[in-house]
Amino acid sequence: MIDTIAFDGDDTLWHNESLFSMTQDRFRALLANHLADPADIDRRLLQAERENLRVYGYGIKGFVLSMIETAVDLTDGRIGGRDIQSLVEFGKAMLEHPVDLLDGVQEVVEGLAGRYRLLLVTKGDLFDQESKIARSGLAGRFDAIEIVSEKDPATYRRLLDRHGVDPARFVMVGNSVRSDILPVLAVGGHAVHVPYHVTWAHEVAEPPTENYRRIDSLHGLPPLLAAW
Amino acid sequence: MIDTIAFDGDDTLWHNESLFSMTQDRFRALLANHLADPADIDRRLLQAERENLRVYGYGIKGFVLSMIETAVDLTDGRIGGRDIQSLVEFGKAMLEHPVDLLDGVQEVVEGLAGRYRLLLVTKGDLFDQESKIARSGLAGRFDAIEIVSEKDPATYRRLLDRHGVDPARFVMVGNSVRSDILPVLAVGGHAVHVPYHVTWAHEVAEPPTENYRRIDSLHGLPPLLAAW
Structure with a gap:
């Protein structure tokens, strides 16, 4: 048949999703210096990802750009350049992660x-x-x-x-x-x-x-x- | 035949390339507060783009991530969150630009x-x-x-x-x-x-x-x- x-x-x-999940854990840890509520971080990130699907489509690069946008937003712009670079590096690590x-x-x-x-x-x-x-x-x-x-x-x-x-x-x-x-x-x-x-x-x-x-x-x- | x-x-x-060119002009202007030499900005950006092709492939999202990396690098991490968000917005404007x-x-x-x-x-x-x-x-x-x-x-x-x-x-x-x-x-x-x-x-x-x-x-x- x-x-x-x-x-x-x-x-x-x-x-695949386990890799996003692991990166999101690192994202929460990185923002821990700025903010207390991990649930709020997750909520804002998911919101950014969903809104950005329309312009970015699916994938790691769009996810990284959504993390950056969320980090700037949640810290009122106080996030430092080095922390932003860490987010960029998280993305590269995901893209190069063994299959x-x-x-x-x-x-x-x-x-x-x-x-x-x-x-x-x-x-x-x-x-x-x-x-x-x-x-x-x-x-x-x-x-x-x-x-x-x-x-x-x-x-x-x-x-x-x-x-x-x-x-x-x-x-x-x-x-x-x-x-x-x-x-x-x-x-x-x-x-x-x-x-x-x-x-x-x-x-x-x-x-x-x-x-x-x-x-x-x-x-x-x-x-x-x-x-x- | x-x-x-x-x-x-x-x-x-x-x-298409005119849009990248225009965005690169805006990128140079944004970094003007931090640095003097536009030729250096162009050179470092092209270098980042080329190195990142291997992980990002071609396209606007990779270009934005390369601009962010270049901005952090050229300012020794002093670039602010709001300027980073401007780079993210440059990318969205490119993706939504009329054809x-x-x-x-x-x-x-x-x-x-x-x-x-x-x-x-x-x-x-x-x-x-x-x-x-x-x-x-x-x-x-x-x-x-x-x-x-x-x-x-x-x-x-x-x-x-x-x-x-x-x-x-x-x-x-x-x-x-x-x-x-x-x-x-x-x-x-x-x-x-x-x-x-x-x-x-x-x-x-x-x-x-x-x-x-x-x-x-x-x-x-x-x-x-x-x-x-």
């Missing part, structure tokens, strides 16, 4: 390659995503790689058309209900949700009530496909 | 659409480029749009393969000798150089001695194609 499997990248194949594959990814992707058409459909910054895909060592396992700026039903419809994929024979595997599950169901495809242990607040969404499956790790995918 | 024409976007279809088409673009692209297969091959930030293409009003004129992170021979080879284009029947039209002319000639295609009045130092390259044509504006393209 299923002949094409698409995988999300960040937090599905490799760790850590999640548990089961290597075996499962290699096991499915050749038996199914495999796509990688990842959202975010073109340059950073290409770099991570190259460093993941998995690029050769995919029949096509698509880096998109947003994952909405129109994006999935365009990709399925481009690759001549029947939605009824297509399954998307990803960690984000908002980006990997709901829009795929909306265009008539199948979806498998593999939750990651941290979810960016912007990506949080209610899971649908039907037509999708949930597994704990990618190890659960082959048996699910076999049973379909 | 020619059946496929690819256009570069930035500084070929719409103004100004160059002279002749609208007529020439519309006149060639339907008679040739038209591609748009543009380099840089996925989100920003998609936004500019949408705002240019030209998206519907192109048979395919490709946003790439680097324009080297391997990139052009991949694109020609993907679209089943014979290099002998392909011409690339663009303002950058380094990105639009040399790599296209290297894969056996044709190239038309339309210089822009400002060229980013990183893109400066010696033009080849043969196998390419140079025109002053896109108005010169249809007669050139007719004579080919």
Whole structure:
């Protein structure tokens, strides 16, 4: 029944949100000299990130610029140049961080390659995503790689058309209900949700009530496909 | 002979480098309180941009982060939070700046659409480029749009393969000798150089001695194609 499997990248194949989370911890520590309430820092940063999505799109560079803006704002401009440079360096460390594959990814992707058409459909910054895909060592396992700026039903419809994929024979595997599950169901495809242990607040969404499956790790995918 | 024409976007279809130039003027003015030598500012900024290409890739967000790094460095960390926020705002103004088409673009692209297969091959930030293409009003004129992170021979080879284009029947039209002319000639295609009045130092390259044509504006393209 299923002949094409698409995988999300960040937090599905490799760790990503944990890196943002760790950086946000460092951001809170850096602002601790100026401010007391960590919850306020998180709230203002998320607000800046959301407002800036419209101009920056997704990705680390926009995140760093949102941290800088939040730091200036929360300190009434008293943040020093050296602290700002630390934020810039946090961003570079994120961009250069080794790509850590999640548990089961290597075996499962290699096991499915050749038996199914495999796509990688990842959202975010073109340059950073290409770099991570190259460093993941998995690029050769995919029949096509698509880096998109947003994952909405129109994006999935365009990709399925481009690759001549029947939605009824297509399954998307990803960690984000908002980006990997709901829009795929909306265009008539199948979806498998593999939750990651941290979810960016912007990506949080209610899971649908039907037509999708949930597994704990990618190890659960082959048996699910076999049973379909 | 020619059946496929690819256009570069930035500084070929719409103004771009002039916007960076204008922002760099504002950057110099902002640092004037701290430093005297504008040539030193330009030199340090270009150095930061070049070093950071490896982690940031091309685009406005990376440029802003390089301005911030340069400002902290040149002022020995004395730059204030409000000035840093001004740099962030410069970047947002660039990202939201209206897309100004160059002279002749609208007529020439519309006149060639339907008679040739038209591609748009543009380099840089996925989100920003998609936004500019949408705002240019030209998206519907192109048979395919490709946003790439680097324009080297391997990139052009991949694109020609993907679209089943014979290099002998392909011409690339663009303002950058380094990105639009040399790599296209290297894969056996044709190239038309339309210089822009400002060229980013990183893109400066010696033009080849043969196998390419140079025109002053896109108005010169249809007669050139007719004579080919």
